[in-house]
Amino acid sequence: MTMPLGKHIRDEVRALTPYNAGLTIEEVMAAYQPASIAKLGSNENPFGPSPKAVQAMNALGSSIALYPDPLARSVGTALAEKLGVDPQTIIFGNGSEDLIGAVCRAVLNPGDVVATLYPSFPLHEDYATTMGATVERIVIGDDFAIPLDDLIAAANRAKMLIFSNPMNPVGAWLGTEAFRRLTASLSKDTLLVVDEAYFEYAALEDDFPSALEALKGSELNWLVLRTLSKAYGLAGLRIGYGITSSPDFKSYLDRVRTPFNVNAAAQAAALAAIADEDHVQAGVRYIRSERERLARILTDEGLKVAPSAGNFLFVDTGQPSDAVATALLRSGTIVKPWRQEGFRHFIRVSIGKAEDNDKFVADFLAFMRKT
């Protein structure tokens, strides 16, 4: 008999639940053979990356025999210029989720408290839990409002505050004045991590604070996370980045990541992608307009839909959403049933091209009228 794994695996790790990754097209095809698929479960960009990013990746040829630049300097220089920050404060990750792991490894001791908004991006909690930290959740209101006073109070009891703005899965966001109040009230003992995975979509809101702008001159230590996976359409290549409050902080994060965490293809594509801002902005404008169209259709049907500054909508189905999502799969529509306690009757649907959104609406409303 082999040793029970419980003897080897840490308690914190055994307590984790598997990540609820979206289904792939292949999985859905194999299980249901639908006539077509609308992949609206993972907040990807339906227009894909800039064609220039694909060209740059293809041009690598056999240079992929060599290790990539461990610091992704060419991308870092370009981004630093674009963002107006010191290149020594930019760190890259194998997706920004890699950097969520890195900051947790660098900062958290067993027993530390991490505050986060809830429902949350599960990895904000999972990497903290893995380190033995305790997570304090600040739950959004029934009207999807972010309880700012509770957030500030919890953050000031915590070693680290981490949340996404706009929130994933909800789409709600902390506005400019609320963000200002938060940072003005935050203790310098608390490390602030703002995950701006949906920044490019949210930046077009009248009342969305760029954390980078808002934190200029702040005495807090902070990390702002962004990614090439969402609006830039490079989810499959895995590249995200963080901007830190100081080169010192960045250098500590460098020590807890794998040295070659961003591959050569991702670096080449990212460099070309960030130079093609027109491609990103055209996609962003389209998705925002489709998002508003969809939200109106669903609310006109009497459904409860959270306000969203991202490329997705969080919809109350009034019943266990796993069953709803499974029913939609039969006709080839992939959405994400939310599986966190208290929000299991919600689905998160990504905004795609109009034809895919129409397919979702038709399938979803047909199902809802039957149940």
Ligand SMILES: *Cc1c(COP(=O)(O)O)cnc(C)c1O
């Ligand atoms: C999608 C997402 C990420 C992960 O992005 P990658 O760069 O692909 O790892 C991080 N945070 C939030 C809130 C997300 O929704």
